[in-house]
Structure formats: structure tokens, C-alpha cells
Amino acid sequence: MTQAQASGARARTRQAILNAAIEVLARNQGASLGDIATAAEVGRTTLHRYFADRAELIAAVGEETLARLNRATERARLGEGTGGDAIRRLCQEYFELGDLLSLMFAEPGLLTGPEWTEMGTCDPEFVAVVERGYHDGTIDPELPAEWIQNIIWAQLYSGWSYQRETAAPRYEVLRLILRTITPTLPPP
Structure with a gap:
């Protein structure tokens, strides 16, 4: 070899x-x-x-989580189209992370490294997408970017929990997530 x-x-x-x-x-x-x-x-x-040891493995999983989130964000092409369309694509890409999302919510030690604290509460790229949505009429301007981000994370968590509990098909769960965030984002 x-x-x-x-x-x-x-x-x-x-x-x-x-x-x-x-x-x-x-x-x-x-x-x-x-x-x-x-x-x-x-x-x-x-x-x-x-x-x-376990701590070293969890740290590596944290790094892997950040890398996968970054790749999903890139695939969502946040700079293209309306703000609302970009948010929908981001939800779809993050939803595909599956178990990783469940682990993010369940393992508090995963999100504590310096790479996570550098991200802040709402990264500038996401804020720019939301502001673009305000201007193009696809995102309700009364909803702050941090609120929208929290709603997305909550819906993703709910979607994965629902799928685990009910064995609903992934495509159906994703449809429900996107429909739930639609009051924030006008329909495509």
C-alpha cells in the first residue's frame, strides 16, 4: 500500500x-x-x-458539524434570487443534514467551541438575505432576522422530531416545514 x-x-x-x-x-x-x-x-x-476520548470525538463532531453547515449554506446559494427564495433553499439544504441537526439540538457541548462563538447570534450573510427579502417584498419587514433564524431552527428541529416519532416521509416533513415558515415568507 x-x-x-x-x-x-x-x-x-x-x-x-x-x-x-x-x-x-x-x-x-x-x-x-x-x-x-x-x-x-x-x-x-x-x-x-x-x-x-469522548471529548476529542465530540470536538471533532463539532468541527464536522460546522463544515457541513457551511457546505449546506454554500449549496443554498444565498446570493441568488429573492430573499424568500434563498431562505427556502437554506431550509431545504439544512433539512438534508438530518441526524446532524438532531445532534446539534441534543448535545449542548457540541456548540461551545470558539468557532461557534465567532458566528454570533445571526451571521451577516443571513442578515443580508433577510434585508434583501425586506426590499424585494418576500420577507415581512416586521420580523427581525434573528427571529426568522430562530423560527427556521425551531421548525427544522420540530420536523426531525416529527419524522422520528411518526416515520413520515422526508419529503412530506420538508413540505410541512416550508409551509410553516410561509407566513414569514410569501408563497413562491
């Missing part, structure tokens, strides 16, 4: 552990590292080669 192949295999194993941690911890925040190793299809020793 070449060094590049070994490095690629190492990266894939690390990613498999992070993916398993997100999936397992989203359903049970008290899950053991053994449970995560089993879900990742690696031994506990292998897991500990990548993450010395």
Missing part, C-alpha cells in the same frame, strides 16, 4: 467514525464509544487511535 493509499484509508476510517458518531449520538446522547465503534464497523482500539 502506498503512502497516498494509506492516507486515503485513514481519512475514510476517520470519516466513518465521525459519521457513525453523528448517527448514534443523534439517537442516544449517552451512547458509548463502543456503540460508535460498532456502528462505524471498527474496533474500539481503532476508534481510540483516531480519538483519544
Whole structure:
């Protein structure tokens, strides 16, 4: 095996552990590292080669969470179209994060690193989208950007909880989320 192949295999194993941690911890925040190793299809020793302890794994999951949120935000193309359309795309992209959203809401230690506090309560890019929506008539100007952001997070959390409890299809849950935020955003 070449060094590049070994490095690629190492990266894939690390990613498999992070993916398993997100999936397992989203359903049970008290899950053991053994449970995560089993879900990742690696031994506990292998897991500990990548993450010395639970705190290190949670920190890595926090970094992964931020990276996935940033990629979802990029895919939402917030600079395109009306403010309301951009918010809808953002909801759709964030909804696709699934277990990661559940984990964000359930694991308070996940959002405590400096990278999270730097983000502030409402990032400037989101504020710019909302202000664009005020000007183009697609977002109610009486609703502050922070309020809209909180409503979106609450609806995403509610949607994932509802899907877990009822086994409703994802497309139906996303439709309900988008319909619920529609009073804030006029229909497309």
C-alpha cells in the first residue's frame, strides 16, 4: 500500500467514525464509544487511535458539524434570487443534514467551541438575505432576522422530531416545514 493509499484509508476510517458518531449520538446522547465503534464497523482500539476520548470525538463532531453547515449554506446559494427564495433553499439544504441537526439540538457541548462563538447570534450573510427579502417584498419587514433564524431552527428541529416519532416521509416533513415558515415568507 502506498503512502497516498494509506492516507486515503485513514481519512475514510476517520470519516466513518465521525459519521457513525453523528448517527448514534443523534439517537442516544449517552451512547458509548463502543456503540460508535460498532456502528462505524471498527474496533474500539481503532476508534481510540483516531480519538483519544469522548471529548476529542465530540470536538471533532463539532468541527464536522460546522463544515457541513457551511457546505449546506454554500449549496443554498444565498446570493441568488429573492430573499424568500434563498431562505427556502437554506431550509431545504439544512433539512438534508438530518441526524446532524438532531445532534446539534441534543448535545449542548457540541456548540461551545470558539468557532461557534465567532458566528454570533445571526451571521451577516443571513442578515443580508433577510434585508434583501425586506426590499424585494418576500420577507415581512416586521420580523427581525434573528427571529426568522430562530423560527427556521425551531421548525427544522420540530420536523426531525416529527419524522422520528411518526416515520413520515422526508419529503412530506420538508413540505410541512416550508409551509410553516410561509407566513414569514410569501408563497413562491
